[in-house]
Amino acid sequence: MTANLLERSTPDILRALLDRTAGDLVIVDPNADVMESLVDIAADYGDDLPTLNVLADGRLLKDVMDDFLVAADAADLVDAGHMTLRELETEADNTLVVGGDDLYALVSAGEHVAALAADDEEFVADAYETYRGRWEEAEAFNLRTPALSRVRSTLDEDIGEAVRADFDSVLDSLETARGDGDGLDEVTISLLVAAKNDVLLYDISKWGEDVGIASKATFSRTKTRLEDMGLIDTEKVPIDVGRPRLRLKLGDDRLREADGDELASVAYRMLN
Template identity: 60%
Template sequence: MTSNLLDSQLDDILTRVLSDADDVIVVNPTADAIEDLIRVAIDADESLPSIRLLADERTLKDVMDDFIVASNAADLIDEGSLALRTTDDDRRNSLLVTADSVVALVDAGDQVGGLTADDGGFVDAAYDAYDTQWDDADEFGLRTPPISRVRETLADEISADAESDFTTILDSLETARGDGDGLDEVTISLLVAAKNEALLYDISKWGEDVGIASKATFSRTKTKLEDMGLIDTEKVPIDVGRPRLRLKLGDDRLRDAESDELASAATSLLA
């Protein structure tokens, strides 16, 4: 790749660089660039290069608070395509560094420019410098489970319908943070369980086992949703011990909603 990438969207630049390289070091990306990188990598039709992402820790933490981004990133990590490390130096330019070129990302408002340097001596020096910085950097501990594992285990342990509803709800959302900009993964899981009338015990055990959240977090969120009228429960007797709780949707607007409308209906009720 020898030409500058101007009049482009960031997705286009990332796609071009990933398709031309065997190894890419992504240096000091913005939050938007990290999100775009994960999306482009997940959607790639071709095999991916090794992607080493070296970013400010605060930026990474903020981006990975979104379950949609983090669970897709975890999939890429799980398959060996992506690694995350942190740097305290956020003064550097945003760069895409490969063995053949260095691309500086320049945000020009409505578009992003990729200014490309391909002088052999300069590229070698830059690659060696960031390769060394990578070796010295701390690994970023991503605790979110891979989305493929979440879907597979949800289908196995709850039902195929629950997995389909979960996937449809996620696809209808731009973000899954639970901070006012969207539902979080625990709330989504409980709504899916209620739609499919699963037991609280089963969905919370699944959520804890797969790494979404603890049983206590599921219980607290269930109580909040029940208090707000989104979820109802009924007791289900068992042979030994206390009855378990079956989850049901508690509002007609949720019961009448299709899977792709459930998130927006729940968000309106939670507002």
């Protein structure tokens, strides 16, 4: 008989579910905590990860994927075929994890999270058929963020290994990358690590547009804002034909003295 599970946190309960299930799973109507935790755990799970077919509210997916750290990991999972993201038209009564032989409802209470199991085989089979059918009919969610592996590899190839290393250090130091007051967004991070390494604005903005992070215009607007606030300086670099290009430099000693893993926290304090 399938047993109920009880853990201290959402990541713990999801890890326990993934450890005991096989085949593909349909994740129905996850909340933001479940969605973020699912991506985080799946990104590090390894080769035995079941295929995770997520059926979620489109507005919730958009909000969760506004965090570059979550979205870029999710894009890697989608590219690898480990995860699909589709939009749920009507809410379920609970967040459900549905497999061919397993059905769990996730419930939070106090300091614990439970996965309450259904043990009626016919009901579980019917639930899987129902929600698998809803997933197949649902519209795919448009995840615009590029996969983190592609961001890293192209940054290394197009801009340089030192910039990629600083980019990784900044991401590793962050809990979120939204740029909405709770953190730094991916364009700001890219410009800061470029400035730390004296990269041309043209080069980093072209890379960012080519890889799918943001347009050159967005990079330019963000550069102007950071320059106005004293985080970034620029110097003109003459070229053979056309207008001089701008080399990015850090504009404050606090940033220039910061290590890669400190750059984000120093910049965040200056911006807030």
